[in-house]
Amino acid sequence: MTFRWKPLAIVAAGLVVLGTAAVFLDPVLRPPGPRPAFQLPVACGQTWQLNTYPGHDDYDIDLYPTEGEPWGQPVLASFAGTVVEAGVSGRLGSRTPDNPKGRPGRGGGYWVKIDHGGRWETLYLHLLEAPExxxxxxxxxxxRLGRVGSTGDSSAPHLHYEQVRGGDKVESHFDGVPSGITRDDKEYSVKRVSANC
Known part of the structure; x- marks a missing residue:
């Protein structure tokens, strides 16, 4: 009697491939978990203006303090998680507090991306210097993740912020309340007080 190993080897290899695919695809295919209790990514008690404008992209938020100089304001994690990106996105440009009219860069400049689990992420762009x-x-x-700046494709110092669920941007919520920044069909803003204490 002759035993044939080739078909068994093919079946075993197929099972290994399927098992490996399941390990990598399961987190991607699993539905997102409940929204974390995100807070504004700025100091507790401060009032910030949340802006958007045509062409900005739905759900993208630009944050500006209502009082004080925006340059160098602390940027804080809006919820606990693990940093998955921290560095430079695009090209930095040359805008600084000493040279605010400097050459703009491209992309997000200095930035941070945090994975909060349950397929939720947040993004923090245009930081003043390398993330902390x-x-x-x-x-x-x-x-603290860094400080407000104007690196990348930015015309003035501000924090660009996004909340992402399962790979798609969604309306940001802060302290359990929708931000009010949804569509980018017009320029508008809202004010919110940070409870990131």
């Missing part, structure tokens, strides 16, 4: 956190680092809500 690094890829793989665990951060807590309210932990």
């Amino acid at each position: 956190v690094e890829q793989g680092q665990r951060v807590e809500r309210g932990q």
Whole structure:
């Protein structure tokens, strides 16, 4: 009697491939979990203006303080998670507090992306300098990530912020309340007070 190994090897290899695919696809195919209790990514008690404008992209928020100089304001994690990106997106440009009319860059400039679990992420763009956190680092809500700047494709110092669910941008909620920034069909703004304490 002759035993044939080739068909068994093919079946075994197929099972290995399927098992590996399941490990990688399961987190992607699983539905997102409940929304984390996100807070404004700025200091507790401060009032900030949340803006958008035509062509900005739905749900993208630009944050500006209502009082004080925006340059250098602390940018805080809006919820606990793990840093998955921290560095430069695009080209920085040359806009600084000493040279506010400098050459603009491209993309998000200095930025941070945090995975909060349950397929929820947040993005923080146009930071003044290199992020104060690094890829793989665990951060807590309210932990400082960097400072407000104008790196990348930015015309003035501000924080560009996004909440992402399952790979898609969604309306940001802060302290359990919708931000009010949804569509980019017109320029508008709302004011919110931070409870990121």
